[in-house]
Amino acid sequence: MRRVALVTGVTGQDGAYLSKLLLEKDYTVYGLVRRSTRYALANLDYLGVTSDLDLIEGDLGDEASLINVVRRTHPNEVYNLAAQSFVGSSWDQPILTTDVDAMGTLRLLEAVRHFAPQARFYQASTSEMFGNSHENGLQTEETPFHPRSPYAIAKLYAYWIVNNYRDSYGMFCVNGILFNHESPIRGPEFVTRKISRSVAQIKLGLSQRLGLGNLHSRRDWGFAGDYVEAMRLMLQQDAPENFIISTGETHSVRDFVQAAFEHVGIPDWEARVYIDPAFRRPAELFCLQGSSRKAREKLGWQPRVRFRELVAMMVDADLQRLRQGAA
Ligand code: NAP
């Protein structure tokens, strides 16, 4: 029997990579798509999987649509990737962010509890929940949470309600606590893609300068294609447990900018970058560096793509897109 997966957030970065992986593993994949989808199907098209998916309309804000999709699809595995995922926007739209990221998770859990209680449930939790909390510079599964944005607070509710449904109803529910992961189809509002796209534009003479906020923030950046493998592995375990997924390396935004300019052979990059206060945040996370030891030991997972390779992959993809005339 083919396994059936239901993926929310299928049009986003992770939804596209996860769908590709599940199709390669011979799953039937249903994707939940909003009527007003932001990315349309560009990410799925980029990875060449659109025609192999079954897309069903629904919204995490609408319980009826979630009940409908769970009843129609009879999933063995549910991956809840849908979210208002941009931290910066969560200060501008805190109520929407909370409704989708916190309440939306609860709505989906309820639909699964009533109509597919045996399904295994993956929740896209985030390193943002840690805030500036750390233990000797690292975040582990035991590090206390101290969220610093409306996004992180909504995700923390989702984290706990997922744990609660596991404890209360015996459902197979897990949280993947993923650190930042990027790719050529990362949304252009996130800093890595903003940099890769701007550097490609500057290289091709289509732009002159790049305006950024805090250059000193440090993130543990991995490749999305590696991280979706961990999501699937978490649902294949004998017992449901939460896992951190990270590279264990940290780099600053400045490091990313420098690596991107160096990759295209522009050494005098500092003259091309200016600080734009509009991109500073009301509360910042200074340094994320995750320990994925538990995932390495129990899931047998490890990241393959290293920092410089990731930067090069993203810049090259943007160069190629621009040369082909894409915006
Ligand atoms: P993304 O590219 O921003 O994708 C978000 C997805 O959620 C899109 O498909 C979007 O659909 C969908 N969505 C938004 N609001 C929705 C709603 N009300 N109902 C249904 N779908 C809705 O995010 P991502 O980078 O792939 O991340 C996937 C998940 O992992 C998110 O939950 C994110 O918070 C979490 N996460 C990401 C990272 C990371 O570094 N990427 C790290 C930790 C956790 P539209 O196309 O309709 O907008």
Ligand code: F7E
């Ligand atoms: O910011 C700084 C910014 O927006 C990274 C999401 O996937 O990962 C992501 O959240 C850092 C921050 O990602 C600009 O202040 C400087 O310190 O790329 P980002 P994020 O906020 O880390 C986590 C794990 C998630 O769960 C989220 O869903 O870069 N920064 N200058 C800037 N950031 C942006 N976006 N734009 C700038 O111009």
